[in-house]
Amino acid sequence: MEILLVGTIHLGETPDIHTLAEDDKKKYSDVHFKQLAADIAKFQADQVFVEYPFELHKQLNAIYHSAEVNEDFKENEVYQIGFRLAKMLRHDAIYAVDWHEEPEESINLGLVAAGKSKAEYEEIMEPIKAGMKTLSSIIQQYDIIKLYKYINSREYILNDHKVYLDLMQLGDETAFEWVSKYWYYRNLRIVRNIKRSIRPETKRAVILYGGGHNYLLKQLLEDDQSLKVIHYGDWSE
Template structure:
């Protein structure tokens, strides 16, 4: 059946650079398992969480990878994006992120809330847990956890409620949250720029904390259809 709109699959990921054991033979085989699942989406374009000004560098590395002259680095764009793109015969990938400067970092806002509004801080963070990649859990199982819509909704709720940190005329939480929304709106706008045909199927590989907000922007814009990650990770 012909698509009436482009379709986007937002694949929430963890940052692989924090897990050196992923270079092991066992973990590499597990990453290949994720790649095989994602290929079933048949993306026509692949975007990643890299700032747009690094697009040329991203694709220089990708071209070298296709020629066998670049060893995959320990990050999700290389490990998943490059593998999927090369096996589907893509000419390029797309860097769509933005990283301007926030007035305060997330950690600073979090610490201020902990010290000055401990009850509110506790309320915002209650029942939030971060799944971990333990030795008894496969990479595919971990991706399923990170793309669970119930858990992602809780993460989005936590970030949204950071706007409450501070007081009248002292909007501490907004020092970081305004940057967070600006960043994700820019990512959203860059993703829409990749939609040149109703037949486009765009895979966006991004840190899972972005998944819910990016998906909401895409849904509410009515620019595209949304593919459910768990349908492909099952």
């Protein structure tokens, strides 16, 4: 089975660092998102998996089939890209596979950001901030395909994953606990949800997820040798 993994920036309100400034978000319209969805649709996926709580799968599909959708939800990449893609492919359903519960207070990464390792933490996060500036410069070109190819490029993915590896090396044990007991655990749960949601007849699928998950999702999915995962940045029709 082949999977096209499409890392995305978050388009709605979220505290995630992989979020564009409001002015940058406004530079893209329905025309751009239709263009991106149409390009991904060439993969001819049988299922589309998105970053939405696994236990709210039925609720998500009620929205997917509804004629009236909340305006706040329309800002989200699940709607702007995921829904458009699934409807272009005439799918009867879209699949929610996320797990995202708040970590225990004792392993909250915010404690590291404000604690004794604050300076080292801020230094580690600099590549993410630099990456967002690069994204912003690409956005000025109004080329959404180029933007998403960059988000899914080997360079961007490796730089992003290095942040988590560096956090584990901090002297503050809380950072290690957050990466191992929350971040890796979350991605393992997501992969389990994906595998539980794959229909027997599915030969191709698209996973639309926050760009920060790109490295681990590919690695964990390909531990199953029956799955071949392709980053959108490496894929051409």
